Amino acid sequence: MLPNRSRLSVLVFLLPPLLLYGAAVLFPILQSLFLSFFSWNGISDMEFVGLANYVRMFTADDVFWRSFFNALGYLAICLVLQLGGALLVASLLTSLRRGRELIKTLYLLPAVISTVAIAFLFVRIYSIDPVGLLNQLLDWMGLGSLERAWLSDVNTVLAAVSAPEGWRFTGLYMLIIYAALISVPKELEEAAVLDGASRWTLFTKIRFPHIRPVWITTTIMATTYGLRGFDIPYLMTNGGPGQSSELLTTYMYKTAFTSTDFGYASTISVFIVIECLVAVGLILFMLKRKAES
Amino acid sequence: MITQTAPATPAAPPSPAPPAARRRRRPSAFRTLSRVLIALIVIVQVYPLAWLFLTSLRSEHDFATGDPFGLPKALTLENYARAFETGDLGKNILNSFIVTMGANILIVLLGMMAAYAIQVLGFRLSRLVRGLFLIGIIVPVQIALVPLFIDYSTVNLLDTYQSMIIPLAGFSLPMSVYLFSSFFEYIPRETYEAASLDGAGPYRIFGLITLPLSLNTVVTVVLVNSIFIWNDFIFANTFVLSEDLKTIPLGMQNYIGAMGKVDWTATFAAVCVTITPLLLVFLVLNKAMIQGLESGATKG
Numbered sequence: 001m002l003p004n005r006s007r008l009s010v011l012v013f014l015l016p017p018l019l020l021y022g023a024a025v026l027f028p029i030l031q032s033l034f035l036s037f038f039s040w041n042g043i044s045d046m047e048f049v050g051l052a053n054y055v056r057m058f059t060a061d062d063v064f065w066r067s068f069f070n071a072l073g074y075l076a077i078c079l080v081l082q083l084g085g086a087l088l089v090a091s092l093l094t095s096l097r098r099g100r101e102l103i104k105t106l107y108l109l110p111a112v113i114s115t116v117a118i119a120f121l122f123v124r125i126y127s128i129d130p131v132g133l134l135n136q137l138l139d140w141m142g143l144g145s146l147e148r149a150w151l152s153d154v155n156t157v158l159a160a161v162s163a164p165e166g167w168r169f170t171g172l173y174m175l176i177i178y179a180a181l182i183s184v185p186k187e188l189e190e191a192a193v194l195d196g197a198s199r200w201t202l203f204t205k206i207r208f209p210h211i212r213p214v215w216i217t218t219t220i221m222a223t224t225y226g227l228r229g230f231d232i233p234y235l236m237t238n239g240g241p242g243q244s245s246e247l248l249t250t251y252m253y254k255t256a257f258t259s260t261d262f263g264y265a266s267t268i269s270v271f272i273v274i275e276c277l278v279a280v281g282l283i284l285f286m287l288k289r290k291a292e293s
Numbered sequence: 294m295i296t297q298t299a300p301a302t303p304a305a306p307p308s309p310a311p312p313a314a315r316r317r318r319r320p321s322a323f324r325t326l327s328r329v330l331i332a333l334i335v336i337v338q339v340y341p342l343a344w345l346f347l348t349s350l351r352s353e354h355d356f357a358t359g360d361p362f363g364l365p366k367a368l369t370l371e372n373y374a375r376a377f378e379t380g381d382l383g384k385n386i387l388n389s390f391i392v393t394m395g396a397n398i399l400i401v402l403l404g405m406m407a408a409y410a411i412q413v414l415g416f417r418l419s420r421l422v423r424g425l426f427l428i429g430i431i432v433p434v435q436i437a438l439v440p441l442f443i444d445y446s447t448v449n450l451l452d453t454y455q456s457m458i459i460p461l462a463g464f465s466l467p468m469s470v471y472l473f474s475s476f477f478e479y480i481p482r483e484t485y486e487a488a489s490l491d492g493a494g495p496y497r498i499f500g501l502i503t504l505p506l507s508l509n510t511v512v513t514v515v516l517v518n519s520i521f522i523w524n525d526f527i528f529a530n531t532f533v534l535s536e537d538l539k540t541i542p543l544g545m546q547n548y549i550g551a552m553g554k555v556d557w558t559a560t561f562a563a564v565c566v567t568i569t570p571l572l573l574v575f576l577v578l579n580k581a582m583i584q585g586l587e588s589g590a591t592k593g
Contacts, residue, residue: 005495009414009495013499014416014422017404018407020459021429025460031440089331092327095323095324096331104583105583109338109339110341115526116526117345120561121341124361124557137362230527256442272433
């Protein structure tokens with residue numbers, strides 16, 4: 001603490017940021033909570049409906065549940081691609097002697113590109129007529145029977161809209177994990193190798209425990225980003241065909257701005273906030289407990 | 294996976310070991326394998342972008358009929374001409390630039406101020422304020438859309454630059470606060486105490502010591518946030534209607550014509566034009582950006 005500070009000076013520095021943050025983030029959360037108890041289309045008078053929106057969401061809305069499970073699937077695919085891919089590439093990268101910087105840059109490249117551009121790009125990659133990259137590749141590998149219009153097939157569309165999101169940010173997580181991996185003390189690794197440890201034991205017994213704090217951070221980052229996924233499904237399929245690629249976020253958006261049902265949309269928003277807090281809590285709980293055992 | 298299988302196959306024919314390889318054979322087989330794997334993954338990562346660029350140089354006919362992996366039969370720039378005719382790319386880029394600058398100024402200045410109050414000045418409820426900022430990192434941005442839409446329409450902010458800048462800055466503020474406070478921890482207490490003894494108050498210390506020392510962190514914060522702000526789609530899509538204010542992501546959608554028909558080669562040309570500014574910054578400053586992204590997560 002600075003000796004010559006006054007109460008006033010703390011306020012001078014703290015109030016402007018809190019005002020912006022309050023107006024843009026905190027107040028809207030409370031407003032959503034408030035609106036979730038009303039029925040309102042933005043024009044007529046607001047009508048207090050108590051818990052009716054919540055009852056409707058949990059018991060009478062199939063689309064909500066469909067979107068919820070889709071969002072979990074989307075999250076799972078993103079996590080596997082991002083964290084799995086990141087850990088694999090970061091580990092491989094530490095065994096390289098040259099070209100690490102180049103690979104880091106190339107691998108991060110997709111993260112700089114806007115979701116709109118990515119959506120356009122992947123629409124072409126998945127396309128069947130004219131034949132897109134993916135179908136052409138399958139054809140060459142003799143897997144022509146798998147060729148399909150990936151975005152109009154209800155069985156593949158969810159995976160098809162999740163993959164670009166995973167692809168886009170895996171470089172970001174790779175950087176973070178790589179930075180943690182190269183900070184593992186060399187003496188520890190060398191000692192283990194002298195004792196005859198295999199690469200796998202080296203990884204599970206020395207490297208991974210060392211990077212666990214960073215792993216927790218990246219898991220939380222990837223999870224919260226996965227749960228806020230919106231742009232790519234919205235732009236590529238708008239949730240379709242049917243509701244096969246509808247996520248909670250896109251469903252909330254449509255409820256608000258297509259059906260102008262602001263009350264019910266806010267109810268879904270509140271659910272999304274709670275879902276995120278629960279997810280982060282669960283990750284901390286599970287990964288911390290594992291560390292202690 | 295690879296780490297498991299590599300030691301299990303010591304009988305593999307000794308690969309022609311490069312002269313630089315060490316004495317033992319196993320690591321070099323492992324190394325070859327990991328090189329091949331890395332090369333494959335990097336190709337998957339980068340090829341779509343290279344393909345996008347090549348397509349923007351192809352003629353429409355070639356694109357519609359040719360082999361998607363094939364090289365263009367002839368290079369043409371007419372897609373770029375059409376891209377500039379269809380959309381107002383210049384204006385889109387300018388708008389993105391204004392929004393990115395506006396948001397970044399707020400994020401840097403306010404982030405630094407909050408971190409200064411929390412980390413340097415210190416006050417009783419500082420833990421609570423830190424906790425409040427954590428919420429902004431966890432919750433998805435979409436929850437602010439409906440409330441902000443309603444608030445903006447009551448105060449007439451819909452369809453303005455501010456309508457995009459406020460939430461973009463607000464949701465990026467927490468990360469900025471964390472980056473600045475973790476940097477401020479490294480400024481030795483003695484520096485402040487000496488300045489205090491010389492009679493400098495909190496404002497002078499902020500302006501003369503903290504601000505000039507944090508320039509590196511400013512670069513980091515700006516670079517990391519610019520990626521997200523430059524490419525923002527959701528706030529712009531929700532709050533902006535007029536053609537004059539459209540940022541790049543919204544402008545891109547103009548290339549979808551009637552009946553959802555897309556002029557693909559022109560679209561890809563437009564994509565190439567609009568990703569260039571950020572790509573250049575990224576390639577020139579990628580060391581700083583990579584360091585920023587790394588430290589953002591490991592410290593935050």
